[in-house]
Amino acid sequence: MRLIIAIVSAISRGLGVIAALCLLSAVLSVSEMVFVRYVLGHSTIWQTEFTTYAIVAATFLGAPWVLIQRGHVNVDILQLAAGPRLRIAMEVLAALFSLLFVGLLAYAGWVHYEEAWSNNWTSETVWAVPLWMPLLPMPVGTIMLALQYVAEIMRLFVEPDAEDGASRNTLFSDTAEGTRP
Template identity: 45%
Template sequence: MVNTYILVVNNLSRALAVLATLLLITAMLVVCQMIAVRYILRMATIWQTDFVVFTATAAIFLGAPYVLLKGGHVGVDVVELMVGEKTRRGLRIVASFLGLLFCVAMLVASWIHFHDAWAGNWKHSSVWAPPLWIPLAALPLGFGMLCLQYIAEILKLFVNAELKAPAPAVGADALGQIPAAHTLREIPR
C-alpha cells in the first residue's frame, strides 16, 4: 500500500514535470514570436509578456515536486557529511517534516488566493486582461503535489522503500554521491 502510494505520487510528479517542460517550451516559442512581431514587423505586442510570465511561473510550481523527487532542491550538506548514517537519516526526516509544514501553509494560502480570484472574477490589469484564476491555479496544484511528494519522501525514509533506485555512479559512495577530487586517493584521469 505504501509502495503503491509512493509509486503513484512519483509518477504524478513526473507527469507534472512533463507539463512544466511543455510550458517552458511554449513560453520560449512565444518569446521568439514576440521578438519577431515587435522588432521585425514593428507591431505592438499585447498578450505575449503576460503569457510568458504566467507559463514560466506555472512551470516552476508544477515542476517543484519532480525536483524534490530527484533530490534537486538546494541544500547545505556539510553537517550531513560530518555525521553518521543514523543522524543523517534523522536530519532528513526533520527537514522533510519542516518542508511539508511549509508546503501545507503555502497550499492553504495559495488556495485562498486562487479561490478569491475565481469567486471575484479577478482580471489581470493588462490590456489582455486574462482571468487571474487561470495562472493562479498552478500554485495550489503545485503546492498540493509538493505536499504529496514530501509525504512520499517521508514514507521512503521510514520504510526504506526503494522503487527501482538507479545504480550509483562509478566511484560513488553509499549515498550515490561522487566524492570531491581532494578526497580521492587518486585523481581520475
C-alpha cells in the same frame, strides 16, 4: 506504502513534463513576440503576460519533480558527517519542516486562487486574463510538492539505501550504527 510512493512520484514526473512544456511555450511566445515587434513592426498584446504566467506555472508545477531529483537547495555537510540513524532523523526533520512551509504556502495559494475565482478577477491588461488560470498552478504545485515530501519521508523507511544496499530504516533498527546484523 510503495504504491503510494509510486503514484505520487508518477504524478510529480507528469507535472515535470508539463512544467517543461510551459517553459517551451514561454520560449516560443518570446520568439514570436520578437518577430512580431521587430520584424513586422506590430505591437504585442498577450506575449509578455503569457510568458510570465508560463514561467511561474513551470516553477510551481516543476517543484515536485525537482524534489525527486534532489535538485532543491540542501546543505548536507552535517548529514554526511552523521551516522546512519542521525542522518535519517535529520532528513525526516528537514522534510517535516519543509512540509510545514509548503503546506502553509499551499493554503495561501488556495485562498488566493479561490478569491480570484469567486470574485472574477482579471488582469489589468488588454488581454484581461481571468486570474484564476495563472493562479491555479500555485496550489496544485505546492499540494503536489507536499505530497512528494510525504512520499520522500515514506521512501526513507521502505527503500534500500543506494550506497550500500542496506535498508534505510536504520532509525528503528536494533543494530548498532554502521554495523550489519
